[in-house]
Amino acid sequence: MTGYGAARAWVVSAVVLGASALPGAARAADGDTVHAAVVWPVTATPHLTAAALGSGSGAQAVLDDDALADLFAAGGRLREVVDAGRDREVSWVVDPDLVIAAQAMANGYRVAGSDGSSNPQDSTQGTGQNAAKSWLAALKDAVKGRDVWLLPYADADIASLAHHPSADTDDLTEVVAGLADGAKERVDRILGTGTRAGLGWPADGALDSQVTSLGMKLGMTRVLASGSGLTPDGADPVTLGSDDAPLTALPYDANLTTALARITDPADPAGTEDPDESASPSGSASASPSPSPSGSGTADSDDTPDPATVTRLATLLKGDTRPVLVPPRDLSGTAANALGAALDSGTEEGWLDLQGIRTSDNDPVAGRAGASAAHPARLRSTELTSAQLTDVAGSLDGLATLSKVLADPKATTASVHAAMARALSTAWRAEEDAAQESFQQRTTDFLSTSMASLRLVPKTTVTLTSGDATIPVTVDNGLQQPVAGLELRVTSSDSERLEVNDPKLAVEAAGSASHTAPIRVTARANGKATLTAQLYTTSDGKPWGDPMTFDVDVTSVSSGAIAVVAAGVVLIVLAAAFRMRRVRRRRPPQQPPQE
Numbered sequence: 001m002t003g004y005g006a007a008r009a010w011v012v013s014a015v016v017l018g019a020s021a022l023p024g025a026a027r028a029a030d031g032d033t034v035h036a037a038v039v040w041p042v043t044a045t046p047h048l049t050a051a052a053l054g055s056g057s058g059a060q061a062v063l064d065d066d067a068l069a070d071l072f073a074a075g076g077r078l079r080e081v082v083d084a085g086r087d088r089e090v091s092w093v094v095d096p097d098l099v100i101a102a103q104a105m106a107n108g109y110r111v112a113g114s115d116g117s118s119n120p121q122d123s124t125q126g127t128g129q130n131a132a133k134s135w136l137a138a139l140k141d142a143v144k145g146r147d148v149w150l151l152p153y154a155d156a157d158i159a160s161l162a163h164h165p166s167a168d169t170d171d172l173t174e175v176v177a178g179l180a181d182g183a184k185e186r187v188d189r190i191l192g193t194g195t196r197a198g199l200g201w202p203a204d205g206a207l208d209s210q211v212t213s214l215g216m217k218l219g220m221t222r223v224l225a226s227g228s229g230l231t232p233d234g235a236d237p238v239t240l241g242s243d244d245a246p247l248t249a250l251p252y253d254a255n256l257t258t259a260l261a262r263i264t265d266p267a268d269p270a271g272t273e274d275p276d277e278s279a280s281p282s283g284s285a286s287a288s289p290s291p292s293p294s295g296s297g298t299a300d301s302d303d304t305p306d307p308a309t310v311t312r313l314a315t316l317l318k319g320d321t322r323p324v325l326v327p328p329r330d331l332s333g334t335a336a337n338a339l340g341a342a343l344d345s346g347t348e349e350g351w352l353d354l355q356g357i358r359t360s361d362n363d364p365v366a367g368r369a370g371a372s373a374a375h376p377a378r379l380r381s382t383e384l385t386s387a388q389l390t391d392v393a394g395s396l397d398g399l400a401t402l403s404k405v406l407a408d409p410k411a412t413t414a415s416v417h418a419a420m421a422r423a424l425s426t427a428w429r430a431e432e433d434a435a436q437e438s439f440q441q442r443t444t445d446f447l448s449t450s451m452a453s454l455r456l457v458p459k460t461t462v463t464l465t466s467g468d469a470t471i472p473v474t475v476d477n478g479l480q481q482p483v484a485g486l487e488l489r490v491t492s493s494d495s496e497r498l499e500v501n502d503p504k505l506a507v508e509a510a511g512s513a514s515h516t517a518p519i520r521v522t523a524r525a526n527g528k529a530t531l532t533a534q535l536y537t538t539s540d541g542k543p544w545g546d547p548m549t550f551d552v553d554v555t556s557v558s559s560g561a562i563a564v565v566a567a568g569v570v571l572i573v574l575a576a577a578f579r580m581r582r583v584r585r586r587r588p589p590q591q592p593p594q595e
Contacts, residue, residue, distance in 0.1 A: 034317060035353045037360040038325045038343060039224065039252075040090040042139070043155050044071060044078060045431065046422035046439070048101040050415045050446045053110050053120035055480040055511055061104035062123050064442060066111050068101060069128025072135035077265060079135055080333025084340040086142035089347075089354040093199065096183040097154040097422060099139070103190050105132035116438075118445035120480075140191050147356045148195040150187060152218055153179040154421040155329070159202045160384040161424065162210040163372060168393035172424060175396075175417045177218050182414070198222060199357070203426050205326065206379055207240075207249060208372040216245045222361060224326055225249040226257070229370040235321040237360065238367035248361040249369075252326040256316050261328040263309065263335035305338040313342035318351060323360035329426065382429040384436065391440050392423045398447035404537040405454060405544065407482040407508070412450075419443045453478025454486075456533055456548040457514070464498075464523045466556035471519045473533050473548075477509035484508045486544060488517050490533045498522070498529035498552055507535065523554040 047068050052059040071078040078098075085092065110123035152158065156176045161169050180197060188195055198221040202211050205226030215223055223240075227233040230249055241247030317325065327339060346352025399416045403409035420443065428436040457474040464471075473490065477483050486507040492498050501520040509515035519531075529552050535544040 032318070033351055033353055034320055034346065035355055036317075036320060036323060036325050037250075037355050037357045038088075038090040038339075039093045039327065039357075040081070040085045040088075041093050041327060041329050041331055042078065042081060042098060043093075043095040043151070043329050043427065044068065044098055045427040045435075046097060046101070046154055046425050048097065048104060048418070048422065049112065049439075049442050050419035051112070051118060051120045051123075051442075052415070052480075053123060059480075060108050060110050061101075062110045062112050062120050063101070063105070063126060064112050064439060066126055066128060068105065069126065069131050072102065072105075072128055072131040074131075074134075075333075076131075077330075077333050079131075079138065081331055081336045082135065082138050082142050084333070084336035086138070088340055088343055090146070090343075091357045092143050092146055092148045093201070094148060094150055094187070094195070095153075095155040095425075096150045096187045096195075097418065099136070099187045099190055100183065100418075102132045102136050102139075103186075105129055106136055112442070116442075116445075118442055118449045136190065140193075143191055143193055145193075147358070148191065148193060149199040149357060150180075150184060150195050150197050151199060151201060152176050152421075153183050153418065154425045155201070155427060156421055156424045157203065157384060157426040157429070158200060158214050158218065159206065159211050159375070159379065160389065162208075162214040163375065163380070163383060164386050164389055165210070166386070166389075168390050171393050171396055172389065172420065173214065173217060176421050176424065179414075179417055179421055180219065196358075200224070201329075201426075203382070203429055204228065204376070204379055205252060205254070206376055207369045208375050209369045210372040211375075212240050212247060212249075212369045216241055216247050221246060222248050222250055222357065224324060225251050226254040226326075227251055228376060229374060231367050231370065232365065234365075235323070237323055237362070237364035239364045240367060240369055248364050249367070250324045250357070250360055251322045252324045253316075253320045253322045256313075256320060257326055257328055259313065259316060260331065260335045260339060263332055263338060265332045265334050305334075305341040309338045310341040310345060313338055314345050317342055317346055324357065330430065384424065384428065385433070388433070388436060388440070389424075391437070391444070392420050395420050395440075395443050395447060398444070398451070402447060402451055404539050405483045405485045406479075407484040412481070416443060416447065419446075450479060452545070454483060454535075455545050456535060458548055459550040461551045461553055463553045463555060464521070466523050466525075466554065468501075468520065468522050471521055471531070471552070472516045473519055475507050475509055475515045475517065475535065477511065477513055477515065479511060481511040482509065485538050487536050487538050488519075488533060489536055490519050490531055492521075493530040493532070494527075497525045497527050498531070498554055499524065500531070506538075521552070523552075523556070526554055526556045528553050 047063045047065060049062050049064055051062040053062060054060055070076050073079060105126060105128050108129055109126040110120065111126045113122040113124070153176055161173055184195055184197055198219055200215045200220040200223035202223065205224050206228040207223065207225050208229045212223070230238055230251065232238065235251060238249040238251070239246065240249055327335065343352065343354065347354060395416060399413060403413060406412060423436060423440040423443065454477055457476050462471055473488060475488065488505045488507050489503060490500050491503065492500050499522045501522060505517045507515055507517060530549055531552055532547050532549045534547040536542065537544055
């Protein structure tokens with residue numbers, strides 16, 4: 001515990017020194033009251049995949065790793081952020097996918113194998129069920145009676161989508177938009193409170209005309225803006241949308257964001273080297289240090305904020321004239337505690353009046369967003385690439401194919417759409433490209449594995465005698481849900497020898513079960529014929545999977561049997577002739593009649 005406290009003191013002291021020249025200090029004025037809404041972010045890198053073990057209410061979600069277990073645990077970053085925000089008049093800004101993932105973990109979950117397998121059968125039991133339950137209970141308690149705003153599903157990177165216009169990004173935008181209503185209903189139910197939608201938060205709060213246009217398509221009415229790309233760049237809210245689609249930019253001071261981004265948890269080595277270089281000028285997720293999954297230490301660590309850090313943050317708050325105060329997305333537990341103490345100081349001393357986001361857009365001024373060409377190059381460099389976006393959009397093709405054969409594709413569609421949105425998260429800006437690509441590959445593999453698990457079972461050579469017979473052909477449904485929308489077609493290579501009487505049969509199978517179709521045939525002549533079985537989707541008549549061929553050996557009545565029968569007939573005829581001859585010999589000659 002002593003080492004932990006010393007490390008924290010070192011970090012926060014460095015923050016005080018690193019932030020001493022920020023312009024916010026020069027604007028502090030005694031006697032002025034700061035009116036602002038404080039954003040309290042609850043976000044993290046996505047981990048929930050599209051796969052699940054089991055079906056229905058008993059299905060267990062599969063996560064790509066168990067990092068969230070540490071974040072939710074006592075002392076973990078997300079747990080400390082929630083605890084620090086409790087009992088304070090802050091506006092909670094939440095990624096709905098994170099809450100849904102926590103609920104999935106609380107219900108019991110699985111962790112994918114380290115070999116990258118997309119088969120849920122290869123997963124292992126997760127360790128964070130109790131931590132997730134406790135974290136959800138703490139979050140539910142913390143947000144009770146407070147404003148809770150939901151970001152687009154999985155905190156989708158709206159700037160990346162906006163800056164790569166194409167048919168693919170149009171489809172992805174529809175996917176993200178389509179998840180909003182269902183996510184809000186689920187989060188409202190989980191947290192036991194009504195949440196609000198329509199808030200956007202582009203990376204670093206940087207705006208341009210393409211970003212604002214996409215935001216309006218997603219139903220955003222308010223957007224957090226650092227001032228980059230915004231005219232006028234002042235303290236007043238700025239109206240950007242039309243009367244039909246109003247959008248108000250809420251400016252925030254990026255200097256406070258940067259200062260908070262420099263305050264990292266002691267377990268994170270990124271925060272103990274050079275605090276002046278640990279965050280971008282606006283403290284974005286793209287450049288701010290990424291906290292360690294283990295959070296800020298053990299449950300019994302000393303979370304008392306450093307007084308010098310609290311004083312410095314209070315000075316920044318006093319000099320802030322913007323309508324909202326915005327921490328970095330990945331706010332550390334240490335920074336959350338320090339910010340909470342600074343807010344308490346301001347409210348107790350009377351110079352800070354905390355309000356909600358809904359009142360922070362009062363008296364807006366007309367303005368505009370700049371051209372996309374002026375978007376900061378350092379932010380462009382961390383966007384998802386066109387290739388990454390195309391890969392994510394490609395999941396729609398696999399999903400469309402799989403949906404054709406599912407008896408009820410709604411659940412699978414929802415899980416794949418959610419996984420696609422997670423692959424678009426703003427959180428990937430703080431990761432290597434390989435991390436996002438690996439996550440997306442799991443969705444691709446899930447779809448391909450699912451399609452491959454519905455197949456025809458191979459057969460060996462079948463022997464038939466002449467006449468009518470039935471040949472069983474089995475469809476193996478490895479999916480964990482019922483399938484329909486399939487038909488089995490069987491053709492013969494020699495219909496003169498072997499005729500198929502059931503060329504088409506409908507196929508339905510329960511989840512994780514097999515379906516055997518009896519194929520009626522008529523054998524007409526000796527010899528071999530090859531039957532080809534192929535599944536087809538009934539909606540468009542396209543082949544499903546690979547064809548399955550097998551030989552049928554037709555053995556009519558054998559030549560040996562015919563010879564035996566013929567010999568028997570001959571013997572019978574000869575015996576009858578011999579008998580008649582003997583009878584004739586025994587009869588006396590017939591006398592002519594007497595005259």
